[in-house]
Amino acid sequence: MKIAMLRGPRDLRIEEQTLQPGSPGPDDLHIRTRITALKIGTDRGNYEGAERVPGAPDYPRWVGDSNLGVVEAVGRNVTRFRPGDRVVTREPHQSESIVSQYASIVRVPEGVADEDAVYAHLYALSAHCYHKAQFRPGENVAVVGLGVLGLGAAAVGPLFGARVVALANSPVRLEMAERMGAHAGYLSGDPDLAEKLAAFTDGQGIDLVILTANPWPAYRTALEIVRPNGRVAIVGLLGRGEAALDFNPLSMDLFYIKGISLVAVSGPSGYLYPDGTADPLRMQNRYAADREAAHILSLMENGRLEPKRLVTHRFHYSRIVEAYEMAYHREKSMLGVIFDWRDA
Numbered sequence: 001m002k003i004a005m006l007r008g009p010r011d012l013r014i015e016e017q018t019l020q021p022g023s024p025g026p027d028d029l030h031i032r033t034r035i036t037a038l039k040i041g042t043d044r045g046n047y048e049g050a051e052r053v054p055g056a057p058d059y060p061r062w063v064g065d066s067n068l069g070v071v072e073a074v075g076r077n078v079t080r081f082r083p084g085d086r087v088v089t090r091e092p093h094q095s096e097s098i099v100s101q102y103a104s105i106v107r108v109p110e111g112v113a114d115e116d117a118v119y120a121h122l123y124a125l126s127a128h129c130y131h132k133a134q135f136r137p138g139e140n141v142a143v144v145g146l147g148v149l150g151l152g153a154a155a156v157g158p159l160f161g162a163r164v165v166a167l168a169n170s171p172v173r174l175e176m177a178e179r180m181g182a183h184a185g186y187l188s189g190d191p192d193l194a195e196k197l198a199a200f201t202d203g204q205g206i207d208l209v210i211l212t213a214n215p216w217p218a219y220r221t222a223l224e225i226v227r228p229n230g231r232v233a234i235v236g237l238l239g240r241g242e243a244a245l246d247f248n249p250l251s252m253d254l255f256y257i258k259g260i261s262l263v264a265v266s267g268p269s270g271y272l273y274p275d276g277t278a279d280p281l282r283m284q285n286r287y288a289a290d291r292e293a294a295h296i297l298s299l300m301e302n303g304r305l306e307p308k309r310l311v312t313h314r315f316h317y318s319r320i321v322e323a324y325e326m327a328y329h330r331e332k333s334m335l336g337v338i339f340d341w342r343d344a
C-alpha cells in the first residue's frame with residue numbers, strides 16, 4: 001500500500017509499505033481508502049517542523065487523520081461493520097489500512113457524499129468546541145480563525161441555535177464563512193470591531209469565543225471581545241510555530257477583572273456527561289468523539305451541513321507535496337483539500 005511519510009521538515013514522500021501479513025485479525029477491518037482530507041492547521045505545523053504536539057510521533061511520521069474508505073474484509077469478532085460499508089476513520093493519508101474495531105470508525109449513511117463525510121471527525125471537533133464550553137442555544141458566539149475547524153464551527157453553530165459571527169484575517173475566508181451559514185463576519189483587525197460586535201449582539205456581548213488560530217494576536221482578540229464572565233474555548237494550539245508573545249496572556253484586565261473562563265477543547269465534554277472511559281468502543285459518553293462524528297454525519301444526511309461547499313482543491317495522492325507546499329505558503333484561497341487514493 002501507499003502512504004505519505006514525513007521524513008523531516010518539508011520532506012514529504014509517498015512510500016510503499018506492506019500491510020500486516022495475515023490481516024485482518026479477528027478484531028480488525030481491512031479498509032481501502034477512497035479519499036482523505038488535508039487537516040491544514042496541525043499538519044502544516046508538522047510539515048514546517050513546528051514544536052511537536054505532546055504524544056504525537058517524531059519524524060519519520062505519518063500525516064493526516066481524515067480518511068474515507070470502503071470495508072473490504074472484517075475479522076470474525078467484528079459485528080458492527082460489514083464488507084462494502086463506507087466508513088470514516090482517523091487513519092493517515094494512505095491507500096489501505098488494517099484498523100482495529102476499537103479504533104475510531106464511523107459508518108457513513110447512504111446518501112452522504114464522500115467529500116462531505118470525510119470531514120466528519122474534523123467537524124465533530126468543531127462541534128466539541130460548543131459541547132466542551134457548555135454552549136446554550138441562543139448564545140452569541142464568535143469564531144476567531146477560519147480554517148477548516150473555524151469554518152466547521154461557523155457551520156454547525158447555527159444548527160445548534162447559536163448566533164455566529166466569524167472573525168478572520170482575510171476577506172476570502174469571511175465569504176466562505178457566510179457560505180457556511182455564519183450570521184456575520186468581520187476582520188479581526190477591524191478598528192471598529194467592538195462597535196460592530198456590540199451592534200451584532202444588541203449590546204449583550206459575545207458569550208462564547210471559539211478560538212481556532214495559533215497566533216497570540218488572535219488569542220488577544222478573543223479575550224478582548226468576550227463579554228465579562230464569558231468563555232473562550234481554545235482549540236488552536238496557542239503559540240505553536242509562532243513568534244514569542246509580547247504581552248501577559250493572563251493580564252488582570254483581560255482575565256481576572258473580566259472573570260472569564262478559558263476552556264481547552266480536548267478530552268471529554270464535561271461534568272454533565274459520563275466520560276465512558278471503561279467502554280472499549282468508547283461510545284458510552286454521550287459526546288464521545290465517534291458519537292459526535294455520527295451526529296455530524298446525520299446533519300449531512302439531511303442536507304443541513306455540507307463541508308464539500310468549501311472544497312477548493314482536489315489532487316491525486318501522487319501530488320500531495322504540491323498541496324502541503326501551498327499550505328506552507330498559507331494560500332488563503334486554499335481550504336478544503338481532497339486527496340484521491342484510487343489508482344485508475
Ligand SMILES: NC(=O)c1ccc[n+]([C@@H]2O[C@H](COP(=O)([O-])OP(=O)(O)OC[C@H]3O[C@@H](n4cnc5c(N)ncnc54)[C@H](OP(=O)(O)O)[C@@H]3O)[C@@H](O)[C@H]2O)c1
Nearest residue numbers: 040041042145146147148149168169188213218235236237
Ligand atoms: N485541540 C485539538 O484537538 C486540535 C485538533 C486538531 C487541530 N487543532 C488545532 O486547531 C487549530 C485550527 O485548525 P485548522 O486546521 O482550522 O487551522 P488553520 O487552517 O491554520 O486555521 C486557522 C486560521 O486562523 C487564521 N488566523 C491567524 N491569526 C488570526 C487572527 N489574528 N485573526 C483571525 N484569524 C487568524 C489563520 O491564518 P494564517 O494562516 O494567515 O495564520 C488560519 O487561516 C490549529 O491550531 C490546529 O493545530 C487542534
